[in-house]
Amino acid sequence: MPSPEKSQPESMQRHIRLLSHPGDYGIDPVPLRWGAGTPAERGPLIGTLGDPARRNVIGSHSGSYTVYRALAVAAGALDPEHQADLTDTRPTHTIGPFPQWHGPKRIVSLDPYGAIVQDVFRDYYAQGIDIRPTIAITAAHLVLPEVSAAIAAGRLVPDGRVLLADGECVVTKAAIEPAWHLPGIAERFGVNEGRLRRVLFEETGGMFSELVTRGDLEVFLPPIGGQTVYLFGDVSQLGTPHARITARVHDECNGSDVFGSDICTCRPYLTHAVEECIKGAQQGGVGVIIYFRKEGRALGEVTKFLVYNARKRQPGGDRAERYFARTECVAGVQDMRFQELMPDVLHWLGISHIDRFVSMSNMKHDAVTASGITIGTRVKIPRELIPKDAKVEMDAKVAAGYYTDSTLPAASELAEAKGRAYVIPPAAAPASELLPEDEARGRERA
Numbered sequence: 001m002p003s004p005e006k007s008q009p010e011s012m013q014r015h016i017r018l019l020s021h022p023g024d025y026g027i028d029p030v031p032l033r034w035g036a037g038t039p040a041e042r043g044p045l046i047g048t049l050g051d052p053a054r055r056n057v058i059g060s061h062s063g064s065y066t067v068y069r070a071l072a073v074a075a076g077a078l079d080p081e082h083q084a085d086l087t088d089t090r091p092t093h094t095i096g097p098f099p100q101w102h103g104p105k106r107i108v109s110l111d112p113y114g115a116i117v118q119d120v121f122r123d124y125y126a127q128g129i130d131i132r133p134t135i136a137i138t139a140a141h142l143v144l145p146e147v148s149a150a151i152a153a154g155r156l157v158p159d160g161r162v163l164l165a166d167g168e169c170v171v172t173k174a175a176i177e178p179a180w181h182l183p184g185i186a187e188r189f190g191v192n193e194g195r196l197r198r199v200l201f202e203e204t205g206g207m208f209s210e211l212v213t214r215g216d217l218e219v220f221l222p223p224i225g226g227q228t229v230y231l232f233g234d235v236s237q238l239g240t241p242h243a244r245i246t247a248r249v250h251d252e253c254n255g256s257d258v259f260g261s262d263i264c265t266c267r268p269y270l271t272h273a274v275e276e277c278i279k280g281a282q283q284g285g286v287g288v289i290i291y292f293r294k295e296g297r298a299l300g301e302v303t304k305f306l307v308y309n310a311r312k313r314q315p316g317g318d319r320a321e322r323y324f325a326r327t328e329c330v331a332g333v334q335d336m337r338f339q340e341l342m343p344d345v346l347h348w349l350g351i352s353h354i355d356r357f358v359s360m361s362n363m364k365h366d367a368v369t370a371s372g373i374t375i376g377t378r379v380k381i382p383r384e385l386i387p388k389d390a391k392v393e394m395d396a397k398v399a400a401g402y403y404t405d406s407t408l409p410a411a412s413e414l415a416e417a418k419g420r421a422y423v424i425p426p427a428a429a430p431a432s433e434l435l436p437e438d439e440a441r442g443r444e445r446a
C-alpha cells in the first residue's frame, strides 16, 4: 500500500497531467461505437485510470463516489493501481439484452451492457484491460412497516412467492451508475454538443478538462448520483410482449423516504407503489420501482431545507399558491430533475408498455410516452395516505397541472395556509434567534 510523502507537496514530486489531446503521443483509446448492434462492435467503456492511453471515456467510475475514491488514494488507504477482483459478482438474474439496447438514441445516460461486461468483453480482460461494471444486479428481501400494515388491513395477502407469510417482499434489485453519451445527451436537451461540453466544464469549476480537449471521447462518467431498480415478480418476463408492468419512477427524498418527515408525500407514495407492485407481481406481472438519486428535485437537500424555511416564514404562512414560487426564489428554477433522461432505464429493462404507472407527475408521464413507451392507467396516491403537513404540496401540484382524477382546488383554497407553522419550544433556542412571527404562530398552533 502506498503512503503519501509528507515532506514535500505532491505537485513537486510528479508532473500533474492537466489535460490530454487526441493527437498526444501514445493516445490510443479502445474503440467505442455507442448504440452499435453487438457488444463487440460497441466496445467496452474504459474508465479506469491504470492505462490512461486506452481510456475511452471522460471522468471516472462510481458516480459521485469518485471523489471519495480520490480521497482514499490521497490518504494512502487505496492503491490507485488496484484492479477489482470480480469473482462471484455476476448478476443474480439476467436482464436483457433487449432490442432497445441498440441504436445510439434510445439509451444515452447509462451503459446497457454495464452488468455483463465480464461476459461480453471477456477478450479485453484477457488483454489486461481493467473494465468495471457500471451496473450490479442482486436479490433481497424487503421488510417495510407499511407492507405489514397493508397485510393487517387485508389489502395485501402473502402468497409465499412475491410476499412471504412474515411480510417480507422478495425482490431483485439493480444499482446503476450514470454513463452519458454526450452527443445523445445534447440532442435530448436540444443543445449543441460543443456548448454542453463547455458548460459542463465551466460550471463544475473546470473539473473535467477533457470535456473540452477530447472531442474524440463521446462518453462522460458524470460525478452524480445514479439510480436503483427494485423488481417484484418474475423478471424473466421483462421484454416479452405479454409482460404486465406496474411501475413507479421515484426521485429521492431522504427526509421523507428514510426519516418519515411529513411535509411531503414521498415515502407514502413510494410504499403505496411497493403495494401496487406486489399486487401486480402476484397477478403474474412485474413490479418496477426506479429510485433516482435526485434529492430535492435535484437541487440538493440544503436548497430544499432553505425552501422549507422560506415557505413557512413567508407572510400568510405555508400555502399552495406560493409553493413553487418559494423554490424558484431560492434556486432560480422550480425543478432541475429533467425527466428527459429518466426513460432510459425503462428501455434498459425492455419495457415498451406500462399497465399501471404509479405517479401523478405529468413531467414523468410525458417523458415516458415521448420516449415511445405507452402507459395504460395512472395510479395516484389514495387520499388517506397523504400526511398532514403535505396538503400544501398536493394542492400546489394538482393546481400546477399534475395528474388528478378529482376537481382542481379553488384559488381561495390555494391561498389558505395549510402547512404547519414552526413550533419551537421556548427552552430549545435563545429567544433572540426566533423571529417574532414564528414564535407567535408556533404558540397559536401548539
Ligand SMILES: [Zn+2]
Pocket (backbone or CB within 6 Å): 253, 256, 257, 264, 265, 266, 267
Ligand atoms: Zn419529499
